[in-house]
Amino acid sequence: MMRILLGQTLTFTADPFKVPVNEAVRHEARGAVAIEAGRIVAVGPADDIRAAYPGAPVTDHGAALLSPGFVDAHAHYPQTAIIASWGKRLIDWLGSYTFPEEARFGDAAHANEIAARYFDLTLASGTTTAVSFTTIHPESVEAYFAQAQRRGLRALAGKTCMDTNAPGDLSDTAQSAYDDSKRLLERWHGVGRLSYVITPRFAPTSSREQLAALGGLWGEHPEVLMQTHLSEQHEEIEWVAELFPEAKDYLDVYDA
Ligand SMILES: [Zn+2]
Numbered sequence: 001m002m003r004i005l006l007g008q009t010l011t012f013t014a015d016p017f018k019v020p021v022n023e024a025v026r027h028e029a030r031g032a033v034a035i036e037a038g039r040i041v042a043v044g045p046a047d048d049i050r051a052a053y054p055g056a057p058v059t060d061h062g063a064a065l066l067s068p069g070f071v072d073a074h075a076h077y078p079q080t081a082i083i084a085s086w087g088k089r090l091i092d093w094l095g096s097y098t099f100p101e102e103a104r105f106g107d108a109a110h111a112n113e114i115a116a117r118y119f120d121l122t123l124a125s126g127t128t129t130a131v132s133f134t135t136i137h138p139e140s141v142e143a144y145f146a147q148a149q150r151r152g153l154r155a156l157a158g159k160t161c162m163d164t165n166a167p168g169d170l171s172d173t174a175q176s177a178y179d180d181s182k183r184l185l186e187r188w189h190g191v192g193r194l195s196y197v198i199t200p201r202f203a204p205t206s207s208r209e210q211l212a213a214l215g216g217l218w219g220e221h222p223e224v225l226m227q228t229h230l231s232e233q234h235e236e237i238e239w240v241a242e243l244f245p246e247a248k249d250y251l252d253v254y255d256a
Pocket residue numbers: 074075076133229
């Protein structure tokens with residue numbers, strides 16, 4: 001059934017790096033969005049849209065802004081409960097706050113509780129698509145996808161793989177990282193609006209064997225994305241140079 005939403009509308013019509021910004025965006029102070037069967041069929045001035053679809057039920061949101069959902073291209077949903085922890089440097093911060101919290105995600109009930117809270121918070125802020133890291137536990141991936149599916153959200157993620165320089169209870173192996181990732185990929189990729197992402201956390205926490213195993217999986221499934229981290233802080237960059245002296249730079253660790 002056709003229906004119409006009224007409010008301010010903001011739409012993006014071109015790439016702001018290629019045309020002047022004011023030509024890439026269109027704002028209607030009194031705008032409308034026409035929706036049929038869950039899909040947007042028209043956006044424009046309210047008078048035009050109402051004239052085009054007479055008789056369609058109208059929901060008036062007044063001066064509220066109707067905009068496309070936001071896309072968060074890099075999130076760590078398991079860190080929801082440690083948001084705003086004291087800001088140490090990256091490597092200390094991981095050891096002090098992140099890893100102890102991530103160790104709890106082998107418990108499916110905890111993983112589901114935090115995943116539910118994460119998606120409720122992101123949705124309340126207008127974020128309708130998220131790309132997230134998880135933990136080494138398959139339960140953390142199951143919880144993320146299940147909670148996104150329940151809310152009808154577009155969500156992407158994969159098992160976060162770490163087999164070195166990580167606490168014992170947060171370490172997998174090259175083989176288990178490959179096996180778990182493959183099983184989860186086959187279970188969730190392309191289900192509804194969900195996509196799998198192959199996820200070595202970052203170069204310091206994956207052995208050469210693990211990086212090679214995950215590269216092999218990506219070769220078998222080139223249709224999925226890969227995510228990791230690169231060059232966030234000076235200490236981290238120096239550490240990667242020590243760990244991978246054969247690489248010509250940080251990015252080369254992943255390319256090799
Ligand atoms: Zn990150």
